[in-house]
Amino acid sequence: MEKKLMKGCEAIGEAAICAGARLFFGYPITPQNEIPEYLSSRMPQVGGTFVQAESEVAASNMLYGASGAGKRVITSSSSPGISLMGEALSYMAGAELPAVIVSIMRAGPGLGGILPSQSDYFQATKGGGHGDYRVMVLAPETVQEAVDHTIKAFDYADKYRNPVIILADGILGQMMEPVTFPEPVRPEDLPEKPWATTGAKGRERNIVNSLYLNPDVLEERNWQLVKKYEAMREDVEFDTYHLDDEVDVMIVAYGTVARIARTAVDTMREQGMRVGLFRPVTVYPFPSDALAEAADKAGAVLTSELSTGQMLEDVKAAIAGKRPVEFFGRVGGNLMAPEEIVEQVTALMERQGRSVA
Amino acid sequence: MPTVHVEKDRCKGCELCTRVCPEQALGMSEKINAKGYFYPVAKEADKCTGCRRCVLMCPDEAIQVEVKGKRTAPPEALTGAPLHYCPGCTHGVIHSLIGDAIDHLGIREKTVGIAPVGCSVLAYNYFNVDMQQASHGRALALATGIKRGRPDLAVFTYQGDGDLASIGMAETVHAANRGEKVTAIFVNNAIYGMTGGQMAPTTLPGQITSTTRAGRDVKHAGEPIRMVELLNELQTPAYLTRVSVHDPKHILAARKAIRKAFKYQMDGVCFSLVEILSTCPTGWGQTPHDACGWVVDKMTPYFPLGDKKVPEAA
Numbered sequence A: 001m002e003k004k005l006m007k008g009c010e011a012i013g014e015a016a017i018c019a020g021a022r023l024f025f026g027y028p029i030t031p032q033n034e035i036p037e038y039l040s041s042r043m044p045q046v047g048g049t050f051v052q053a054e055s056e057v058a059a060s061n062m063l064y065g066a067s068g069a070g071k072r073v074i075t076s077s078s079s080p081g082i083s084l085m086g087e088a089l090s091y092m093a094g095a096e097l098p099a100v101i102v103s104i105m106r107a108g109p110g111l112g113g114i115l116p117s118q119s120d121y122f123q124a125t126k127g128g129g130h131g132d133y134r135v136m137v138l139a140p141e142t143v144q145e146a147v148d149h150t151i152k153a154f155d156y157a158d159k160y161r162n163p164v165i166i167l168a169d170g171i172l173g174q175m176m177e178p179v180t181f182p183e184p185v186r187p188e189d190l191p192e193k194p195w196a197t198t199g200a201k202g203r204e205r206n207i208v209n210s211l212y213l214n215p216d217v218l219e220e221r222n223w224q225l226v227k228k229y230e231a232m233r234e235d236v237e238f239d240t241y242h243l244d245d246e247v248d249v250m251i252v253a254y255g256t257v258a259r260i261a262r263t264a265v266d267t268m269r270e271q272g273m274r275v276g277l278f279r280p281v282t283v284y285p286f287p288s289d290a291l292a293e294a295a296d297k298a299g300a301v302l303t304s305e306l307s308t309g310q311m312l313e314d315v316k317a318a319i320a321g322k323r324p325v326e327f328f329g330r331v332g333g334n335l336m337a338p339e340e341i342v343e344q345v346t347a348l349m350e351r352q353g354r355s356v357a
Numbered sequence B: 001m002p003t004v005h006v007e008k009d010r011c012k013g014c015e016l017c018t019r020v021c022p023e024q025a026l027g028m029s030e031k032i033n034a035k036g037y038f039y040p041v042a043k044e045a046d047k048c049t050g051c052r053r054c055v056l057m058c059p060d061e062a063i064q065v066e067v068k069g070k071r072t073a074p075p076e077a078l079t080g081a082p083l084h085y086c087p088g089c090t091h092g093v094i095h096s097l098i099g100d101a102i103d104h105l106g107i108r109e110k111t112v113g114i115a116p117v118g119c120s121v122l123a124y125n126y127f128n129v130d131m132q133q134a135s136h137g138r139a140l141a142l143a144t145g146i147k148r149g150r151p152d153l154a155v156f157t158y159q160g161d162g163d164l165a166s167i168g169m170a171e172t173v174h175a176a177n178r179g180e181k182v183t184a185i186f187v188n189n190a191i192y193g194m195t196g197g198q199m200a201p202t203t204l205p206g207q208i209t210s211t212t213r214a215g216r217d218v219k220h221a222g223e224p225i226r227m228v229e230l231l232n233e234l235q236t237p238a239y240l241t242r243v244s245v246h247d248p249k250h251i252l253a254a255r256k257a258i259r260k261a262f263k264y265q266m267d268g269v270c271f272s273l274v275e276i277l278s279t280c281p282t283g284w285g286q287t288p289h290d291a292c293g294w295v296v297d298k299m300t301p302y303f304p305l306g307d308k309k310v311p312e313a314a
C-alpha cells in the first residue's frame, strides 16, 4: 500500500471518504479547520457534499437529518463547538442514529485557548448533552490510527446505531505522518438501512424519533439503550507497552500523552526502572477490566493527562482502591515533557518506598 | 341531494362547521359523543348544497360530504389518527392541506416530513409519510441534511412561531439563504401553545400572554417579527407567502400556496416558506369562532396576506 505524508486533520478527512461518507456539515473553529477545508474541495471530487453550516448547532442537526435519511455522515469541531453539538448528540443517541463526530480538543473552559488539551474527556465520555446516553469514543495516538479509527468509527456507528466520537487534540490534528489507506468503500455497496426515512415506498412508514411520553415506555427504552452500551464492550480496545512483566509503576495515558509517556518509559527502562504504559484506545467503553488486570501486576499507577484529572476518575473506578493511583496533568495548552513524567514516576516510586534502580 | 357524513366521535365540538355553513344546514347535537362533546348534525339536511365549506373548516377530519355519489375523503397522506389538538385549533386544518398537497403531487412515497417541538410535536403520528422528529427550532437543519443526502426526496418542515422564528431563527434564515430546496410550513399562532401560552416572537403589541400579563410591551419585548418580510430581504430566490386558515375561502388560497410550495421544490426551483396564520383558542382565551375573527381583525393588519416573493421564471 502506498504511504502518503499527511496532516492529521486532512488524513481524517480522507479517511471519511474512504469509509464511504459523502456528506460533511461543519462550522470553522481552530484547531480543526483543516478538516472542513480539505473536505470542502475533496467532497465534490467524489460526488459528495460539503456544507458550511451557520453554527455547530445547525451542523450537528444536519447530521441528524442526513443520518436519519440513511447516509454516512461526519462533522468535526473543537471544544466550544462540541458543546453546541451536545443537543444533537443527545437527540441522535435517543433516536439511535449513526454519525461520526471528530472532536479536536483545545484548552478550556470557556473560550479557553487554541492549544492542545484533553479537557473534554468528560464531555465526550460522560455525555455532553442531556439524558442517560453514551457514545463510543475512540482516542487515536498517531495519524495512522486517526485514519483507522475514523474508518472504524463509521462501522461502529452503523453497528450500534449510535454516534461515535473521535477524540484527539490539536497536536494530532496538525502533525504530519506517513499514512496508508485501505481500499475505499463505495457508498452504493453499503448495506441498506431499513429504518431510515427514505420515502415510504412499498413499506410501512419510518419514524426517526426520540420522544416517548409514556414513562414506562421510556424507562424500557432507557434500559434497552443501556444493553446496547454494554454490548459495545465487545469492541473495547487498549494497548500496552512494557507491561508483560511486573512493574513498579504503570503509567496510564491516552492520545498524545501516551506518545510522550512512551518516550519517558524508554528513558526509564534504559535506567533499569520497572515502568510500563497502559493506553486506553476506546475511552468509552473504557477498558476497565484490562486495566484492573494490568494493575494487579503494578506497584502503583500514575495517570497522566492534559487535564486536571478526568480520565483519572475512570482509572480509579477500574482499579477500585487495589493500588495507589496518582495523577500528573498539564493544562492550559501546555504539554508535559517526557522528563517531567520521569520525575513524577521517580517521586512516586520513592513515596512508595521502591528503589529507583 | 348532497349528504353530510359526520364521524361523530372524531368531533371536538368546536362548532366551526356550523358557523361556516352558508345555509345553516348544520346544527349541534343534543347528546354528547364519546369524547364528551356536542357534534354537528345535518338538522336541515335539505338545505345542504354540497359546498364542502364544513369539510374544509373542520380541524379534525370529522366531516365528509357526498354529492351525486362522490364523497370527499381525507388525504391519503394523513394516517387518520385522531388529532390531539385542542377544540377549534387550526393545526388540524393545516395538516389536511399538507396532506392534500402531497396527494395532489403524488409524492407520498418520496416525502419526508419533520415534526417540530411545539403543539405539533406529534405530527409524525398524523402524516402518512416517513417522518423525523427534530429538536426545538432545528427542523430546517434536519431538512438540509435530508435533502442534501437525498435530493430526490420531498422534504417539508412543520413549525410553530417559537420553533421557527425564535429558537430556530438562525436555522431558518440560513436554510432560506442557502436556497435549500425544501418546504417550510410555518404556523403563526402568535403564542407558545404547547408550554402554556407564553409570548412568541409573533405575539402582537398589547397581546396578553402568560409572560406578558399586561400585554406585550414593545419597549421591552420588541415588535413582533414578520418572518416572510424578513426573509424577503435575502437575495436568494425563494417562494415566500403568507396565508390564513380562518375561513373556507382563505383555506382554499392556503391550499393553493402549499401545493405551489411543494411543486417548487419538486422542480428544484427554490426554498419555500408558507406562513399560515392559525388560531390558538385555548392560548388566546377565545372561542374557536372568535379566534377566527381575531385572526382577521388583529393579525392580518400586522401580518398582511399574500405572496411576498415568487421565484423568477416560475
Ligand SMILES: Cc1ncc(C[n+]2csc(CCOP(=O)(O)OP(=O)(O)O)c2C)c(N)n1
Pocket (backbone or CB within 6 Å): B117, B118, B119, B120, B136, B159, B160, B161, B162, B163, B164, B189, B191, B192, B193, B194, B195, B200
Ligand atoms: C431547547 C428547548 N427549549 C424549550 C423547550 C420548551 N418548549 C416546548 S414547545 C415550546 C414553544 C412552542 O411554541 P411554538 O413553536 O409557537 O408552537 P405551538 O406550540 O404554539 O404550536 C417551548 C418553548 C424545548 N422543548 N426545548
